[in-house]
Amino acid sequence: MEENPVSLLEDILKIYTPSGREEPLSKFLAEKMKNLGFKDVRTDRVNNVIGTIGSGSPSILLCGHMDTVPGIQPIRVVDNLVFGRGAVDAKSSLAAMIMAASRLIDKGDFGKIIVSGVVDEEGTGTGIRELIKNDVKTDYAIFGEPSGIESITIGYKGRISLTIICKTASVHASAPWMSQNAIEKAFEVWNSIQAYVSERKDGNSRFNSLTACITKIRGGTAHNVLPGTCRITTDMRIPPQMSCSNVYQGIMDIVGRYQSDLSFPKMEIEVGDMTEPFETDKNSLIVRALTIAIFEIMKKRPLLLKKTGTGDMNAFGHAFKVPVVTYGPGNPHLSHTHKEGIEISEYLSSIEIYHKAILNLNKFYQANK
Secondary structure, rough: OOOOOOHHHHHHHHHHOOOOOOOOHHHHHHHHHHOOOOOEEEEEEOEEEEEEEEEEOOOOEEEEEOOOOOOOOOOOOEEEEEOOOOOOOOOHHHHOOHHHHHOOOOOOOOOOEEEEEEEOOOOHHHHHHHHHHHHOOOEEEEEEOOOOEEEEEEOEEEEEEEEEEEEOOOEEOOOOOHHHHHHHHHHHHHHHHHHHHHOOOEOOOOOOOOEEEEEEEOOOOOOOEOOOOOEEEEEEEOOOOOOOOHHHHHHHHHHHHHOOOOOOOOOEEEEEEEOOOEEEEOOHHHHHHHHHHHHHHHHHOEEEEOOOOOOHHHHHHHHHHHOOOOOOOOOOOOOOOOOOOOEEEHHHHHHHHHHHHHHHHHHHHOOOO
């Protein structure tokens, strides 16, 4: 079945899919992929959609996410642009992957392609964790995110989300000597964590630096009551030369020193997320295959990016120890904005690039056997 690439993208954009509400799009894509000729098309228990083309080696996962951040945005086509929530982040990548893979149906020996649209990438990563749990393992993987048509993301930092909870006896503010201020004590701990982080900064590279910031604070009950509880939620980004477990242990050592002081209030630490950093060797076959594909289509050698954010490729790469990159059309600075839109020409070029990258990968893989 022939499919118009732009029509497919518009249809996908019309289905509103904030994290947790991806099921309608999952069902739509499952039916679309079956009609295009994908085999073994299925949806799993969390509403990931998965389809296969070809068989044998090398195997490659093309993975994009179906969810978006909240916020309905009207679908508009203006000149060379398609506007809509998810046009950049990252429904254009997913649509391009489906179209690129579909062009290889019944086209000979190119290995095995698994295409998946996953849920909850903008949330807590439920979708990618379910793929890993179900052992959807391949030799290589490309994750669809807006790197820009002429750039490949080969590295993401890791992430730890921690909440520091400090509790004291709450008393009237007119007698502060009768207790300890939970907010002030929580910030004592936070200042020590900041010092720990500062010692692990690389002045020449943000990517190689440990960073941390406060993202939420909650404390106090009234203007004239000494705070008895404070919750500070932090976001820490971990460079590849470190690990989440080592950084977490460093934080717990700091907390432990405070807790060994019997005069200091009791604290609790809650872990909201722990994702290890990941970086692919720039000389891997998948980087080479995609680099040459971009050069063939765009006539320009791509930039290899190392980003300070975190993506689904971190979890997949660590779980299966395989080369993984992130690549997709679109200006990443438009993600999550009311101006989110993709150039049609860039979207169509990305289909050609994904297609050629698969063929290049097979060629290089066979030559290296």
